[in-house]
Amino acid sequence: MPAFAELLERLLFTPGRNAKLALLRRWFATQPDPDRGVGLAAIAGDLAFSTAKPSLVRDLVATRIDPVLLAWSHDYVGDLAETVALIWPEPPARPNRAPPDLSEVVETLELLPRSEIPARLAEWLDVLDPGGRLALIKLVTGGLRVGASGRLARQALAEWSGQPVEEIEEVWHGVPPPYLPLFAWLEGRGPRPDPRDAPVFRSPMLAQPLEAPDLAALDHAAFRAEWKWDGVRVQAAAGPGGRRLWSRTGEDMSGAFPEVLEAMDFHAVVDGELLVIRDGVVAPFADLQQRLNRKVVGPKMLRDYPVGLRLYDLLFEAGEDLRPLPFDARRDRLEAWFARTHPARMDLSPQVAFASVEQLTGLREGARAAGIEGLMLKRGDAPYLAGRPKGLWWKWKRAPLAVDAVLMYAQRGHGKRSSTYSDYTFGLWRADREGGQELVPVGKAYSGYTDQELVWLDRWIRNHTTARFGPVREVEKALVLEVVFDAAQLSSRHKSGVAMRFPRISRLRPDKPAAEADRLETLMAMVESSENNLS
Structure with a gap:
């Protein structure tokens, strides 16, 4: 110990x-x-x-x-x-x-x-x-929080042993702790553990964000376009050895989505996006959040938040590894496999036709109105490679939204930030019952600021505290923060009636009077429609 x-x-x-x-x-x-x-x-x-x-x-x-x-x-x-x-x-x-x-x-x-x-x-x-x-x-x-993840640990195993991290990922979930066969293989004392038909996790292929220089150099004819759905990336593995649903980081999500697991009556490994889908229409991400991280899923949750899997890649078919094939060939195999199998609760992510970069730009600009996160661009000749290889897959997200909000509460963080006020609750103005103005909380942010800004914020919070509630400090309503976020969605769980997707602090606005921060109506006008005609 x-x-x-x-x-x-x-x-x-x-x-x-x-x-x-x-x-x-x-x-x-x-x-x-x-x-x-x-x-x-x-x-x-x-x-x-x-x-x-x-x-x-x-x-x-x-x-x-x-x-x-x-x-x-x-x-x-x-x-x-x-x-x-x-x-x-x-x-x-x-x-x-x-x-x-x-x-x-x-x-x-x-x-x-x-x-x-x-x-x-x-x-x-x-x-x-x-x-x-x-x-x-x-x-x-179970609360280590020491800045080391399972992925980092497996990378360290690879560097220590000389084996590729992708090889370690292939057998990781087939060997239970304390991983004695794994260490025997890595030290040359035993054979490579064979997961056989066990539903093990395979390292996913990830996309690079598309920036202006990359767009200017893009050979559009070499790429295929798909919508970037606002859900959770998953890998579904099923076969004689069992069924598992993995997150992109290798977390077993099977227990939270039993209806998807039940539908995996096939022998294959597919890559796709987990979404709440009602009558073919993709629901906002806030609906999917109701299903995440749950150990027990009751009938009401299954009925109110029906989950499906939108597929966009086929990695294995009946034990055959398809990852070395070009994307176009894998797409053909996926379409043929889907036509034969017809798995319940699953559909294919459609490819989006385009003939120029200008057309792509127009499609991306229309993504927000359609409730879609953006575009994915994939080279037709690209194999499926673990990690984030440059130039093969691009993600082109829609531009973020922004509001000027007022800092209301602060709380200490965890781990290295346990003594620093690094978690912030912010609000926007709305009319109160007496005809005046009040701040209503609209979100929390834990990131986006620099180390220097964090030091400044921590000092400001300590010097402007007006009340304490356990680990939380209420502060003077005087500091404006520019908050950027990916989307706004209606939410009955929040006092304001709206929830932000991925809010983060873009910059500090000590120059701006708090009275000039944005109003709740401004944020409500950014709420996306739950209707989606592109699904």
């Missing part, structure tokens, strides 16, 4: 990607099995404990620490795990036992009855130092 605690601490305070990769490579090279595999699973998000939850940790701490002191400490630190690690009282007599191994912690949490978990956690917290306690609590609650 101490070695894992050191890894987490160094990952947390190491900003550079290459430095994080170096830390992970060292972990794989120096730690024994099964600890290195358990650590890898924790970083990749592949560990989950049904008996240990954040609420259990909070209840346990309440037995040792005054609740008021805990609440004030949590407010100051901003992170529950870090707060507990620092404030956990030393026992009168330090237990005469060594800190637990990482694999011991995981095995115990998997096998021990729920009623016995708190006492065992307390024993471990008593023998660990603050760094070890922090690692233990983050491991138990």
Whole structure:
């Protein structure tokens, strides 16, 4: 456990990607099995404990620490795990036992009855130092947040072993933690794990954003155009070994969309976009959000938010790898496969005809009115390559929208930002019942600003706080922020009646009086119609 605690601490305070990769490579090279595999699973998000939850940790701490002191400490630190690690009282007599191994912690949490978990956690917290306690609590609650993802961990595995990351991705989901066969293969001690017909994740091909210089040099005759749908990119893999629905980052989404899984009665791997579709019409992304990250999906949710899969590529057919084929050939195979299979809840993303760059420009300019995110351009001769190869696929999104909003509330972030006010709630003006003006919250933003702007914002918030609500500060309604976003959609979940898609801070406007910020009516006028004639 101490070695894992050191890894987490160094990952947390190491900003550079290459430095994080170096830390992970060292972990794989120096730690024994099964600890290195358990650590890898924790970083990749592949560990989950049904008996240990954040609420259990909070209840346990309440037995040792005054609740008021805990609440004030949590407010100051901003992170529950870090707060507990620092404030956990030393026992009168330090237990005469060594800190637990990482694999011991995981095995115990998997096998021990729920009623016995708190006492065992307390024993471990008593023998660990603050760094070890922090690692233990983050491991138990699944909230590592150290700036290292599963993709980064697999890249580190590739660099450490010399095997291509795409090869590792091919077998990753076919080998459960602690990945002993995987490490044996990477170290030359065993064969490459064979996923056979298991529904494993394949690294997706991603598009580059199309900028003005790229558009000027574009050979339009070499490309095919499709609509860029405003949904969630997924990969559906099905065959004799089972069925899985993967996100573009390799997250298993199968449980949240049982009706799509049921429709995958085929032996193939297809690439497409998950959308809420009613009578052939694509619903706004806000409708799809109702279905995301749900562990249980009831009949009402299935009825009110019917999900379908819009297909645009065929990667495998009955075990045959089609990725080396040109896009045009894969498209022909996809159309033929779809005509034979007719999978329920699925349709084909249509190709968009065009004869010039000028026509493409016109299509893109009309995308917002049609409720579509933009265009995808794909070279007809391009194979399906993992990653983001330059010049083969382009995404040409519609121009973002923007409003000038007033900062209303701020909250500390997580991880490296746990002591900085980096999460902002902003609002727009509307008429109140007395005939005056009031601010109504319209969104939250966590990104878009520079490091220098973050320092300035944090200082401004601390100096202009008017009230506190736990970790949230209400501020003087005086600072204007230019907020850009991809779309606006009606939402009954928000007090304002409207939700923004991907809001981020474009720039700070301390020069602009708050009274001159935009009104709610301005944002409501940007709401997209749910009707879509291009589906």
